[in-house]
Amino acid sequence: MKRFVAPFAIGMGAVLALSACGGAATTTTGDSADDGKLVVWNWGSSDDAAAAYQDAVLAAFNEKHPDVEVEIVSQPFDQYYTLLGSAIEAGTGPDLALFNGGTQLKSRADQIVPVTDELADIKDQLAGWPAFEDGGETYSAPMFLQGFPVYYNKAIFAEAGLDPENPPTTWDELSDACDTIASETDVSCFALGNKEGLGIEFFMSGFGSGIFTPEEYDAWIDGERDWESEHAKQVLQLWADTSADGWYNDGANSTAMFNDSFDLFSGGSAAMVIGLSSGIAHWKQFDDFLGEDLGFMMPVTVNDGTTLALPIEGGIGYGVLNQDKVELGVDWIKATVDRDALADYSIAGGQIVSDTTIELETDIQSAQDIVAELPGSKPLLHTALGGDTLDLLHRLGQQLLVGEVTVDDAASQLAASEG
Amino acid sequence: MTAPTSTRAVVLSDPSPGWPRRTPKVPRRKRKITSETVTPYLLVLPVLLILLVFRIYPLLLGINFSFTGDQELNGVFVGFDNYLFLLQDERFQASARNVLVVMLFVPIEVLVAGLLATFIFIKVPGHRFYRSVYFLPVVLSPIIIGAIFNIVLGANGPLNAMADSVGLPTVDYLGQTMTALPSVLTVHIWATFGMALVIFLAGFSTLDQQLLDAAKIDGANFPQTIWHVIIPGLSQTIQFVFVTTTIGMLTGLFGLLYTMTAGGPGAASYLPEFLIWKLNGEARPALASAASVFLLLIVLVIGLIQIRVLRRATKES
Numbered sequence: 001m002k003r004f005v006a007p008f009a010i011g012m013g014a015v016l017a018l019s020a021c022g023g024a025a026t027t028t029t030g031d032s033a034d035d036g037k038l039v040v041w042n043w044g045s046s047d048d049a050a051a052a053y054q055d056a057v058l059a060a061f062n063e064k065h066p067d068v069e070v071e072i073v074s075q076p077f078d079q080y081y082t083l084l085g086s087a088i089e090a091g092t093g094p095d096l097a098l099f100n101g102g103t104q105l106k107s108r109a110d111q112i113v114p115v116t117d118e119l120a121d122i123k124d125q126l127a128g129w130p131a132f133e134d135g136g137e138t139y140s141a142p143m144f145l146q147g148f149p150v151y152y153n154k155a156i157f158a159e160a161g162l163d164p165e166n167p168p169t170t171w172d173e174l175s176d177a178c179d180t181i182a183s184e185t186d187v188s189c190f191a192l193g194n195k196e197g198l199g200i201e202f203f204m205s206g207f208g209s210g211i212f213t214p215e216e217y218d219a220w221i222d223g224e225r226d227w228e229s230e231h232a233k234q235v236l237q238l239w240a241d242t243s244a245d246g247w248y249n250d251g252a253n254s255t256a257m258f259n260d261s262f263d264l265f266s267g268g269s270a271a272m273v274i275g276l277s278s279g280i281a282h283w284k285q286f287d288d289f290l291g292e293d294l295g296f297m298m299p300v301t302v303n304d305g306t307t308l309a310l311p312i313e314g315g316i317g318y319g320v321l322n323q324d325k326v327e328l329g330v331d332w333i334k335a336t337v338d339r340d341a342l343a344d345y346s347i348a349g350g351q352i353v354s355d356t357t358i359e360l361e362t363d364i365q366s367a368q369d370i371v372a373e374l375p376g377s378k379p380l381l382h383t384a385l386g387g388d389t390l391d392l393l394h395r396l397g398q399q400l401l402v403g404e405v406t407v408d409d410a411a412s413q414l415a416a417s418e419g
Numbered sequence: 420m421t422a423p424t425s426t427r428a429v430v431l432s433d434p435s436p437g438w439p440r441r442t443p444k445v446p447r448r449k450r451k452i453t454s455e456t457v458t459p460y461l462l463v464l465p466v467l468l469i470l471l472v473f474r475i476y477p478l479l480l481g482i483n484f485s486f487t488g489d490q491e492l493n494g495v496f497v498g499f500d501n502y503l504f505l506l507q508d509e510r511f512q513a514s515a516r517n518v519l520v521v522m523l524f525v526p527i528e529v530l531v532a533g534l535l536a537t538f539i540f541i542k543v544p545g546h547r548f549y550r551s552v553y554f555l556p557v558v559l560s561p562i563i564i565g566a567i568f569n570i571v572l573g574a575n576g577p578l579n580a581m582a583d584s585v586g587l588p589t590v591d592y593l594g595q596t597m598t599a600l601p602s603v604l605t606v607h608i609w610a611t612f613g614m615a616l617v618i619f620l621a622g623f624s625t626l627d628q629q630l631l632d633a634a635k636i637d638g639a640n641f642p643q644t645i646w647h648v649i650i651p652g653l654s655q656t657i658q659f660v661f662v663t664t665t666i667g668m669l670t671g672l673f674g675l676l677y678t679m680t681a682g683g684p685g686a687a688s689y690l691p692e693f694l695i696w697k698l699n700g701e702a703r704p705a706l707a708s709a710a711s712v713f714l715l716l717i718v719l720v721i722g723l724i725q726i727r728v729l730r731r732a733t734k735e736s
Contacts, residue, residue, distance in 0.1 A: 081700045081701075081702070082696060082699050082700040085699055085700065085702055085704055086699065086704070089484075089704045107490075107701070107702050108490075108702050110490045110491050110493070111490075111702075194594075195593075195594075195680070195681050195683065196681045196683075197681075197683060249574075249575075250574040250575055250591065251573060251574020251575065251591040251593075251594050252594070253591065253593075253594030253595075253683060253684045254569075254572075254573060254574060254591055254592070254593035254594035254680070255573075255574075255594075256681075387701050387702070388701075391697075391701065394683075395510075395683065395684075395685045395686055396685070398594075398683045398684035398685050399596075399684060399685040401594075401684070402594070402595060402596060402684055404596060404684075404685065405685075
């Protein structure tokens with residue numbers, strides 16, 4: 001052991017000496033001297049519609065900067081933030097990177113160059129800005145809107161003897177519908193995947209406007225959250241109760257949300273699912289499987305004094321990481337919200353785009369229903385949370401399902417995590 | 420014809436084949452620097468340089484980085500703050516507890532590999548076939564194995580369907596706190612024991628046949644042969660397998676954890692390696708570096724303790 005201790009002590013000494021100099025990399029990246037190139041990281045540009053949109057963005061950008069070479073690096077999404085974090089720390093990060101709005105962008109705000117003034121001229125043109133703002137600064141422009149609509153399968157409703165054209169509007173009606181589906185069919189009421197703990201964030205944001213009063217909702221988004229309040233605890237209680245009441249497919253904690261639980265819904269093994277409005281698991285993908293049987297419903301009223309709102313906000317947008325290329329970066333961001341490019345993608349890719357003046361040209365009724373609810377929509381409750389709290393919520397969401405933590409304990413842990 | 424040698428006599432005369440023997444101290448003579456004395460060092464120099472540049476230097480950088488802050492404190496020296504934060508972090512505490520669970524599974528893998536290697540060594544019928552079959556999972560990617568066992572162990576999977584058909588209760592193996600990590604570890608053992616088996620077989624090939632013959636002549640039965648001849652004879656191999664299996668379990672479970680449980684439910688199947696990945700993904704790379712240093716220390720300490728303990732345990736008293 002002595003042979004080991006001496007070199008280790010020397011090594012630690014050297015490390016502490018190194019530390020005194022500060023060892024971390026700067027956040028400014030790229031080769032500032034090379035103004036003729038812009039390195040952009042993103043994910044999910046592999047399908048035809050996304051590739052066509054990317055080409056359209058590139059064309060819009062090159063109209064302004066014909067001599068700038070844009071190098072687009074498409075990374076796998078499940079590794080994206082890990083790769084990006086490592087690259088930034090190593091000083092080899094891109095000039096611009098795609099970010100999810102909300103928690104993912106806000107927790108990295110210190111690494112992104114604020115572009116509040118630079119984007120001021122397009123502010124009125126788009127919806128969904130709050131997901132890209134932090135501390136009074138704007139960090140990106142939303143390309144698409146992301147929300148958590150509840151979809152249902154009209155054929156299963158009909159099989160259970162429920163009215164497929166009139167989905168539940170209150171919690172009691174929803175509970176009755178789930179009881180009926182359980183007794184009259186052999187499918188589960190809701191498709192749920194909670195292996196990554198995502199289920200509870202879908203539940204909270206999906207049903208939140210029917211639980212919290214509008215004042216509580218707005219305060220929550222503004223950062224004034226009381227996890228031990230009656231309605232916050234009610235969210236946790238309803239989550240645990242619905243599982244205990246058998247609303248979900250077996251083994252939710254070992255089922256992945258993407259794509260297993262959505263496959264359950266697409267395949268007709270569940271009557272309802274809280275899905276997404278853009279990107280994946282949305283109306284266009286579900287329509288491919290369910291066609292005319294796909295229905296969209298608003299959150300249901302749980303408490304009196306609530307105002308139902310479609311939970312939706314800015315989905316994704318590019319952030320500028322290289323201080324020396326802000327001008328090019330801003331023009332790239334503006335190209336990503338180019339009206340023509342977005343209009344084409346909204347039809348081909350099944351996106352609800354941030355430019356709400358673009359008419360969604362589709363005959364898929366649920367998409368039109370979602371668009372119709374946009375004016376009264378509200379930001380998502382879970383993306384207002386910090387990364388630590390959101391991760392804790394994921395883990396508590398799993399523990400509530402298996403009965404390992406009480407609602408009171410979960411609420412106090414969440415309250416403590418937010419200081 | 421020589422008289423038959425007793426097992427004990429042979430073992431005692433050569434207590435642990437391959438162990439470095441202590442030699443009486445002799446005064447050192449100063450070596451002259453000649454091409455013959457320098458050449459060996461020159462030959463290993465490229466490897467040493469590669470180790471220094473690609474292993475030691477990044478390691479030191481990582482340790483250095485662990486003493487700096489994240490986000491707004493990026494690059495700022497924060498002393499042991501990251502380490503103190505980790506000690507109070509629920510996920511880190513769960514990871515540390517789970518390391519102990521992993522340690523319980525190490526002897527199982529060694530035992531399984533050792534026993535099956537012994538059966539192959541004594542040439543049970545079909546031993547060549549079994550040798551290939553046992554090794555096959557080693558060549559599969561952990562992601563593929565994870566995907567397969569996700570289905571097999573699923574709440575609605577074939578294993579539960581079989582249990583249900585014979586009236587046994589069904590279990591959501593990967594979604595329950597008590598079963599998640601043991602399920603992953605069992606799959607890991609299935610997937611990796613083939614490598615330990617090959618090492619055991621290599622060890623068997625160095626075993627002194629004279630000892631085995633002597634044991635047979637002395638009338639030792641199979642368990643006695645294993646206990647008094649094979650285990651002492653394979654002491655170094657067993658140590659090696661123990662240490663490499665431990666390191667493999669602590670640093671090679673990420674793929675399975677990622678695909679099978681994602682660390683859950685709660686933090687029930689978190690291991691340090693998974694935590695490091697999660698922290699880095701949460702934009703806290705310096706904290707992840709501190710967790711990496713902890714993992715390095717855990718592996719070092721456990722490895723050294725194992726070598727000490729096993730050195731004694733596998734010696735014939």
